[in-house]
Amino acid sequence: MSVEARPIRKLLIANRGEIAVRIQRSCRDLGIETVAIYSDVDRHALHVRYANEAYPLGGNTPAESYLRADRILQIAKRCKVDAIHPGFGFLAENGEFAQAVAAAGMCFVGPSAHAMAVMGDKLASRQAMLAAKVPVVPGGTEAVADVQAAKKAAAAIGYPVMLKASAGGGGKGIRVVPCAEDMEAAFLTASGEAQNAFGDGRMYLEKYLLEPRHIEIQVLGDLHGNVLHFGERECSLQRRHQKLIEEAPSPIIDEETRQRMGEAAVAAAKAVDYHSAGTVEFLWSQGEFYFLEMNTRIQVEHGITEEVYGVDLIAQMIRIAAGESIADCVGCMPRGHAIEVRLNAEDPENQFMPSLGTIRNLRWPGGPGVRIDSGVYRSMEVTPYYDSMLAKLIAYGSTREQARRRMLRVLQELHVGGVKTSAGIALQVLQTEAFRSGQYDTGFLEKFMEQRQQLPIARDIPDDLEEVAAVVAALHRQKTAARRVLAQPSSAQANPWLLAARREQHGGVCS
Amino acid sequence: MKYFLQVEGGRNFEIEVEDGVGGHCVVHVGGRQLEADFLDVDRLGQYTAILNGRSFAASIEEDDAQHLRVNIAGETFTVVAMDEREKAAGDVAAQSGPKAEVIKASMPGVLISVTAKEGDLLSPGEAVAVLEAMKMQNEVACQHGGVVAEVLVEAGQSVDANQVLLRLQPPPAED
Numbered sequence: 001m002s003v004e005a006r007p008i009r010k011l012l013i014a015n016r017g018e019i020a021v022r023i024q025r026s027c028r029d030l031g032i033e034t035v036a037i038y039s040d041v042d043r044h045a046l047h048v049r050y051a052n053e054a055y056p057l058g059g060n061t062p063a064e065s066y067l068r069a070d071r072i073l074q075i076a077k078r079c080k081v082d083a084i085h086p087g088f089g090f091l092a093e094n095g096e097f098a099q100a101v102a103a104a105g106m107c108f109v110g111p112s113a114h115a116m117a118v119m120g121d122k123l124a125s126r127q128a129m130l131a132a133k134v135p136v137v138p139g140g141t142e143a144v145a146d147v148q149a150a151k152k153a154a155a156a157i158g159y160p161v162m163l164k165a166s167a168g169g170g171g172k173g174i175r176v177v178p179c180a181e182d183m184e185a186a187f188l189t190a191s192g193e194a195q196n197a198f199g200d201g202r203m204y205l206e207k208y209l210l211e212p213r214h215i216e217i218q219v220l221g222d223l224h225g226n227v228l229h230f231g232e233r234e235c236s237l238q239r240r241h242q243k244l245i246e247e248a249p250s251p252i253i254d255e256e257t258r259q260r261m262g263e264a265a266v267a268a269a270k271a272v273d274y275h276s277a278g279t280v281e282f283l284w285s286q287g288e289f290y291f292l293e294m295n296t297r298i299q300v301e302h303g304i305t306e307e308v309y310g311v312d313l314i315a316q317m318i319r320i321a322a323g324e325s326i327a328d329c330v331g332c333m334p335r336g337h338a339i340e341v342r343l344n345a346e347d348p349e350n351q352f353m354p355s356l357g358t359i360r361n362l363r364w365p366g367g368p369g370v371r372i373d374s375g376v377y378r379s380m381e382v383t384p385y386y387d388s389m390l391a392k393l394i395a396y397g398s399t400r401e402q403a404r405r406r407m408l409r410v411l412q413e414l415h416v417g418g419v420k421t422s423a424g425i426a427l428q429v430l431q432t433e434a435f436r437s438g439q440y441d442t443g444f445l446e447k448f449m450e451q452r453q454q455l456p457i458a459r460d461i462p463d464d465l466e467e468v469a470a471v472v473a474a475l476h477r478q479k480t481a482a483r484r485v486l487a488q489p490s491s492a493q494a495n496p497w498l499l500a501a502r503r504e505q506h507g508g509v510c511s
Numbered sequence: 512m513k514y515f516l517q518v519e520g521g522r523n524f525e526i527e528v529e530d531g532v533g534g535h536c537v538v539h540v541g542g543r544q545l546e547a548d549f550l551d552v553d554r555l556g557q558y559t560a561i562l563n564g565r566s567f568a569a570s571i572e573e574d575d576a577q578h579l580r581v582n583i584a585g586e587t588f589t590v591v592a593m594d595e596r597e598k599a600a601g602d603v604a605a606q607s608g609p610k611a612e613v614i615k616a617s618m619p620g621v622l623i624s625v626t627a628k629e630g631d632l633l634s635p636g637e638a639v640a641v642l643e644a645m646k647m648q649n650e651v652a653c654q655h656g657g658v659v660a661e662v663l664v665e666a667g668q669s670v671d672a673n674q675v676l677l678r679l680q681p682p683p684a685e686d
Contacts, residue, residue, distance in 0.1 A: 172647070189641070192648075196623075196643065196648075240647075347617075349519075349520075349589075351649060351650075353617055353644075354618055354647070356618055356619070356672065360555060361555060361556040361557055361570040361582075363557070384618060384619045384620060384644045385645075386645070387645065388645050412584040412585040413585075414585060415557070417556050417570050417582070424585060424586050424587045427586060453520060461584060463567075465583050465588070466521045466522060466588060467522075467524065467541070468562065468567055468583055469583055469590060470518060470522075470526060470540070470588075470590060471526060471538055471540055471545065471547070471560070472558065472560050472569045472581050472583065473514075473516055473571070473579050473581055473588075473592045474514040474516060474526040474528050474592060475528060475536070475538070475547060475549040476558070476592075477512075477514055477592050477594065478512055478514075478528045479551070481594070
């Protein structure tokens with residue numbers, strides 16, 4: 001196959017936050033100029049400050065800003081970029097956008113609209129995988145029209161079943177239905193959620209697997225017909241289908257299974273003539289694996305694969321879009337172990353609800369084996385408009401235990417104030433027997449959240465931190481009480497300048 | 512001064528802090544005595560504490576004087592810290608029986624549905640509405656339960672963080 005090489009010198013990133021910064025970093029490494037776009041609330045964002053050029057989209061909600069394909073294309077044409085990288089979310093899996101980019105004479109850094117269309121529709125992708133002899137989860141391949149049809153289909157597969165949105169992704173519009181009595185409520189809320197999120201409320205059913213693990217294979221394909229896999233990522237530590245901790249390689253996948261899963265993933269990608277980076281997700285249950293879906297974009301957790309394989313997947317995506325071959329990646333071998341913790345602005349004590357506020361007290365970890373991919377800065381507003389992910393913390397080690405110990409260090413050094421985050425829960429999970437032994441499934445995190453007060457944790461941290469926290473709180477109260485007494489106006493005409501000066505003199509005193 | 516501390520989901524502590532000089536003071540906790548050196552690092556919420564020679568980096572956020580979030584070595588503790596006067600006032604209030612509950616939105620978003628109606632009897636933890644924010648739908652539930660006295664919002668409405676959604680009256684006394 002002959003492919004015309006198209007050098008990329010300037011690239012627009014149709015995204016925001018952490019992933020936009022991540023793409024900019026690879027562009028810097030490749031000597032490519034970057035163009036950022038931003039909504040009104042993102043004027044201060046890091047991706048704007050790190051870019052070579054930045055242009056406003058206006059608006060705040062995704063629909064008003066990062067989903068405005070027309071405006072984004074206008075900006076891209078005006079500043080004459082060679083390519084557009086969509087990141088993940090927003091327009092990343094929008095085939096029409098990919099086609100419009102190509103029609104305007106620019107490279108879309110991602111797969112073809114055809115691959116997106118087939119893999120983006122869960123029913124079409126199931127049918128394509130069946131044809132390509134990739135194992136799939138038992139279930140119907142047709143959308144169910146209503147609650148009655150769903151009940152009928154579920155009875156045929158056998159409860160428990162999974163109810164999923166045909167147009168779904170990112171955990172929206174998915175419910176486990178344990179029995180027929182729960183079908184109606186589950187169907188209506190899931191379908192409503194899907195209608196809201198994707199504008200498509202169609203649902204389908206699948207068998208719910210016992211103690212399943214979510215294991216996914218990273219693939220890269222180029223425009224010359226090469227497709228390679230880069231091993232697996234273990235993503236079973238998730239709650240409501242939102243991942244919290246990922247690791248590569250999976251503690252339970254042996255070399256032989258890795259080969260078989262890799263080959264299945266390559267077959268899945270080839271079935272849709274895939275090019276660019278993609279992820280083939282499998283459910284693994286009792287030694288068998290089943291195709292779940294293919295994400296036709298770069299994924300949040302790509303960094304752990306990069307650490308283990310020593311490859312820059314974002315740079316590879318850009319090279320592929322420019323028409324280069326990935327033949328030089330053949331023989332890339334995994335080395336060591338990487339663990340990622342997603343630092344989300346959310347409240348684990350309150351059902352992981354998003355936690356909004358202004359970032360304070362920011363202190364990043366560092367040292368050997370640590371990588372932080374972040375879009376966060378001190379005084380950043382966490383708004384309700386976008387995803388709650390603040391940063392990705394990645395620890396690499398030559399063994400799994402070294403990577404685990406390093407991640408414990410990372411989470412202990414980290415401070416993020418102003419919002420509640422997922423860091424504390426991740427720290428606890430990493431110290432559980434289930435994590436140490438690698439024996440966990442996709443139900444573990446949910447169970448852990450319910451039972452963790454009673455669970456004995458084999459802690460790696462020696463101090464009684466609860467008592468220390470109480471002592472620190474008491475010391476803090478004593479200190480602020482002293483300050484408040486000093487700040488009391490001594491007379492009716494108290495002079496604020498005098499008070500400020502007095503406070504400054506006495507500020508260091510802990511009485 | 513003596514302080515009474517409740518760690519959310521954890522233990523209660525009675526801690527006496529003696530007056531000291533500079534950051535130094537003596538702390539009594541659980542029958543033990545600690546030499547403490549406690550300093551504000553940046554006036555932005557970061558503190559350094561050395562307790563009997565063991566060093567801790569803490570960050571503290573204050574909701575108000577009594578309600579603190581203390582972060583140490585990656586773990587966050589929500590602490591209610593009262594002095595003797597506040598403790599006494601709290602004890603009196605606790606004796607006045609069950610309180611009416613107010614259900615607020617925990618964050619800004621759009622109400623997808625409001626299921627509770629005036630007059631409904633809610634058991635503790637029962638869902639009253641579904642709130643969508645950050646692309647996720649979340650159930651809003653009551654804490655203690657009771658009889659719905661007032662529903663102040665309707666489905667489709669945008670709400671701000673801490674906006675009152677419903678007011679409950681204590682459940683009728685059981686005989």
